[in-house]
Amino acid sequence: MNFFKTNKTDVTGLGMEFSSIPADTGKIQKLYRLYEKTMAGTQLMCREGCAGCCTCNVIVTGLETAFLVQSLDSEALAGVKKRLGKNFPAKRYIPKMTTNQFAEVCLSGQDIPEEENNPEWGKCPLLEDDRCTLYPVRPFGCRSMMSQTDCLKTGYAQVPPLVLTITNIFVQTIEHLDHQGISGNLSDMLVHYLGLEKYQDSDKTNLFTKNSKIQALMVPPEHRLKVASLLKQIAALTQGV
């Protein structure tokens, strides 16, 4: 198992050091591939270079951030640092809870805290001329933005309910894989992992949430049979976690 290398101590405010976060990025890659395979038969309008959904509100786990950073060569990494410095979003979505915590809250019948999230807060800082500069290693939050209609024309995404269920299973699994780690906004996670906090001109507190294991999967009864085989494949991939 690899570990994300950093000499930083607790900058998360959660009593955790980034260096304690396991970064078994091979499992992330396998999950991304399985998602691509699972979605292969779905007709989508999404393609590289379509940036309508590339906002500054993407959420990532630490494990995905580690995969992303480890996958970039020095030139690409320099580009990421430059773009974060130039385009760091002052206003962005800061999650109050992770997806697995959300599932737990729903299961317990407690109230769900209100969250502020608005695509008009701005584009992803990693875009260049409306193209993603790290498309092959983009996080799952970006991979799972999809639509059967061209949402640049319609103004909204059209996603079949089963695709939403499948996507949620992957989101929950990715968090489960990194249950000892943290999640946060892509911009915050990258600047902290790369030691670039100077780019943040806004409040630096409460930026991250601790990840959790899966306690309940968000699969509606009508989809349980349809995702049974996928769940077996995911269980094989996450064995021992």
Ligand code: SF4
């Ligand atoms: S979700 Fe919409 S904006 Fe995003 S890639 Fe797909 S079609 Fe383009």
Ligand code: SF4
């Ligand atoms: S990382 Fe790439 S795919 Fe994801 S929102 Fe940013 S530009 Fe778009």
